[in-house]
Amino acid sequence: MSDKREQRVDDGLDRGRAFQFSVDGETVTAYPGESIAAAMLAAGRAAARRTAKRREPRGYHCGMGVCWDCVMVVDGVTDTRTCRTEAKPGMRVETQHGVGQRT
Numbered sequence: 001m002s003d004k005r006e007q008r009v010d011d012g013l014d015r016g017r018a019f020q021f022s023v024d025g026e027t028v029t030a031y032p033g034e035s036i037a038a039a040m041l042a043a044g045r046a047a048a049r050r051t052a053k054r055r056e057p058r059g060y061h062c063g064m065g066v067c068w069d070c071v072m073v074v075d076g077v078t079d080t081r082t083c084r085t086e087a088k089p090g091m092r093v094e095t096q097h098g099v100g101q102r103t
C-alpha cells in the first residue's frame, strides 16, 4: 500500500508521547492506550491476516474480540487479537496465515 497516511483525528487532543512498533518490518506509530489494530488502521493498514487456503486478506470486523479476524503474530505469539491488545514500543507484529490453535 503506497498511499499510507495518518488517519487520526487531531482536533486539540493530547495523545501522549508517540512511539513505534513494527508490522511486517514496517514502522507504525502508536500512542499510549491504542490497540495494535487502531494504530494499524490509523497508518492505513487494513489487513491483519490472510486466509489459509486462498491467502485472502482479512481485516478488522467486530473490533471487540469476538470474530478473531484480526489475529496476528505478536512478538512470536500466534492468534493474538490485535483489537484487544495494546500496542507497546518496539513490539514486533507479523501477518498471520490462517488461524492457529484456539482454546
Ligand code: FES
Pocket (backbone or CB within 6 Å): 059, 060, 061, 062, 063, 064, 065, 066, 067, 068, 069, 070, 071, 081, 082, 083, 084
Ligand atoms: S476485530 Fe474481531 S476479534 Fe478483533
